[in-house]
Amino acid sequence: MSATIDDVKDKSFDYIICGGGTAGLTLGARLSEDPNTTVLVLEAGAANIGDMAILRPASYGSHFGKSEYSWNHETTKQKSTGDVSHFWQRGKGLGGSSSINFLCWIKPPAKEIDDFERLGNPGWNWKNYEKYIHRTERFTPPSEEVQKTLTMNFDNWSLGTDGPLKIAYPFSIDEGELKVQQTLINAGLSLARRPMNGETAGTYFAPCTYDLTTHTRAYAVTAFYLPNKDRPNFKVLVLAHVNRIVPSTNNDENSEFVAESVEFEHYGHVYTAHAKKEVIVSAGALKTPQILELSGIGNPMVLRKLGIPTKVDLPGVGSNVQEHTLVAVSFELKDDVKFETLDILADPETLRKHLDLHGSGLFTTGIIGFSFATLSQISPKADAIIKAAEDKVMKNANDYPPGLLEQYKILLDRLRNDAGCEFISFPGMCSRPNPPKKGKRYISFYVALNYTFSRGTIHAVSKDPAVNPEMDPHYFEEEVADMLVWIEMVKFARNLRNISPLKEMTTEELNPGPDVQTDEEIAATVYAIAEQAADIIRGKYQP
Ligand SMILES: Cc1cc2nc3c(=O)[nH]c(=O)nc-3n(C[C@H](O)[C@H](O)[C@H](O)COP(=O)(O)OP(=O)(O)OC[C@H]3O[C@@H](n4cnc5c(N)ncnc54)[C@H](O)[C@@H]3O)c2cc1C
Structure with a gap:
């Protein structure tokens, strides 16, 4: 239940969950199914319940830069991208990033989930993943008419139908999407076999986290918080920023760290709540390391600089950061092509009209066209690039921190064989x-790099919890594997304009544009535009 500070301060709960985002609310709902288990979720942002800026489906990017929805993190300046820093948007508020994300319901390849187990995490495998994801899903397939028009076939697919998270195809799908999909198929990326069941290679239309009855975003709040908010054993306090985990008082340097309570800030005052069983830190990939480090859990070298005594020596905290970097290539459509794209919302009157069209119109569209390819499917240079990447990894094998060589071996195998x-x-x-x-x-x-070799860091730089941690993705520092693959992907995407039916639908390339021709020029352009694509949508199509 939505809590007040009096329900929480100095009170004890079986579990305290730090961060009420996708993972935090899911777990809170699950743990509180047992009426004898008490659960507290502490979320730094606001509740934002019923806010149309979140609920309106195709509002991509409209939350960026707005502190009521997003953290608006900024990376350190990146040498490889021309000494500039990059904005990293992450959801702030109940539902976390699921309240500002792009609603796409896509799944990883089974093999990649099994790799977690192969790297030494028993139980983290596809079989378990699929069991729980099916429990989460409530999938409604599109009408037979839509399936026929878009030549969709779900015979092979298996999705859960009884879970709390509503999954559906968006209400409005322009038939132009089918032509785009056909272009990718004609480019050699045939239909994916079972993209919702671990066989993702190829092209497909993905569903969205979309509520077909209300035409609104389905997310952690609608699936896990609202249906359970009246459970007396489930408390959620918003505007509660977790500062650190406090161990039990008899904790000294040599004894085991036992999380006894959580210190948090609420309206300018600092409070504590006590955990009888566990404290779970689910503040997202970017903010979790800070909470751990301010609690004395992390790399002793980092903690020493902060003047924080090491309680748990855990060098992996804040390391091994990998970013799903993306960049977009755009083509202009011919004037007589029928395709209602989001561009028409640039006209204020059209924007107003579509905002009023709740239940239809462009805000009920979605991002549905996905293709996953192997490097050899998209580039004649694949073998040479993979060989160069292998040589580099083997040359530096002795210098990597523990575990990285094992990761790289898996990544090299994926680069050769997987999409x-x-x-x-x-x-x-x-x-x-x-x-x-x-x-x-x-x-x-959008061209997105999924097998990233560059490794970044996120570390606290002050004992003050209000000071943002330093985020350094080390973009493209692994030049061979990351940059060369990236350049080949951009080239493949640019060439789609020469393939039917897109060839007949488009006039010219807008970006990166005709001045960009050589690999060096592509590299220079992507340096400048990496990670900024989504930023463009903001302010152009949105209220
Ligand atoms: C712009 C964007 C678009 C995306 N698009 C898609 C998509 O289309 N499909 C897809 O599958 N995935 C997408 N993702 C990724 C997906 O949304 C995330 O992977 C997922 O939400 C992460 O869940 P999480 O629980 O780890 O973190 P989050 O959902 O981010 O939750 C972390 C929560 O912790 C809170 N928090 C942080 N620090 C503190 C603190 N000190 N004290 C208390 N609370 C704190 C935050 O406010 C937040 O609510 C997108 C992400 C973004 C940012």
Whole structure:
């Protein structure tokens, strides 16, 4: 139940969950199924319940830069991207990033989930993943008419139908999407076999976290918080920023760390709540390391700099950071092509009209076109790049921190055999550096790197919990594997304009644009535009 500070301060709970995002609310709902188990969730952001800016489905990017929805983190300046820093948006508020994400319901390859277990984490395998994800899903397939129009076939697919999270295809799907999909198939990326069941290689239309009855976003709040909020044993306190975990008082340097309570800040005052069983830190990948480090859990070298005594020597905290980097390529559509893209919302009157069209119109569309390819499917240079990456890894094998060589071996195997080159079609312009032309419509392809070799860090830089941690992704520092693959992916996406039916639908490439031709020029452009694509959507299509 939504809690007040009096329900929480100095009170004891079986479990305290730090961070009420996707993972935190899911876990809170699950643990509190047992009426004898008390659960407290502490969330730094606001509740934002019923806020149309969150609920309106195709509101991608509209939350970016707004502190009521997003943390607006900024990375350190990146040498490889021209000494600039990059904005990292993450959801702030109940539901976390599930309240601002792009609603796409896609799944990883089974093999990649099994790799967690192969790296020494028993139970972290596809079989378990699928069991629990089916429990989460409530999938409604599209009508037979839509299936026929979009040549969809779900015979092989298996999704859960009784879970709390509503999964569906968005209400409005333009038939232009089918032509885009056909282009990718004609480019050699045939239909994926069972993309919801671990066989993701190829092209497919993905469903969204979308409530078909209300035409609103389905997310951690609608699936896990609202249906359970009246349980007396489930308390959720918002605007509660967790500072640190406090161990039991008899804790000294040599004894085991036992989490006894959680210190948090609420409206400028610091309070504690006590945990009888466990404290779970689920503040997202970017903020979790800070809570651990301020609690004395982490790399002693980092903690020493902060003046915090090491309680648990855990060097992995805040290391091994990998970013799902993306960049977009955009093509201008011919004026006579029928395809209602988000570009038309640039006109204020059209925007107003579509905002009023609740239950239809462009805000009930979604990002549905996905393709996953192997490097050899998209580039004649695949063998040479993989060989160069292997040589580099073997040359430096003795210098890697523990566990990294094992990860790299798996990544090299994936680079050779698996479909890690991701292409996402986007109905509209979402790229840099060239601005859209007035009155024109665009089709874009996000190019996303899934097998990242560069490794970054996120560490607290002050004892003060209000000071943001330092986030350094080390973008493209592993030049061979990351940059060369990236360049080949951009080239593949650019070439889609020469393939039917897109060839007949488009006039010219807007971005990266005709001035960018050589590999060096592509590299220079992607340096400048990496990670900024989504930023473009903001302010152009949104209220
Ligand atoms: C812009 C964007 C688009 C995305 N699009 C998609 C998509 O289309 N499909 C998809 O599958 N995935 C997408 N993702 C990723 C997906 O949303 C995340 O992987 C997922 O939400 C992560 O869940 P989490 O629980 O780990 O973190 P989050 O959901 O981010 O939750 C962390 C929570 O902890 C809170 N918190 C942080 N620090 C503290 C603190 N000190 N004290 C208390 N609370 C704290 C935060 O406010 C937040 O609510 C997207 C992510 C973003 C940012």
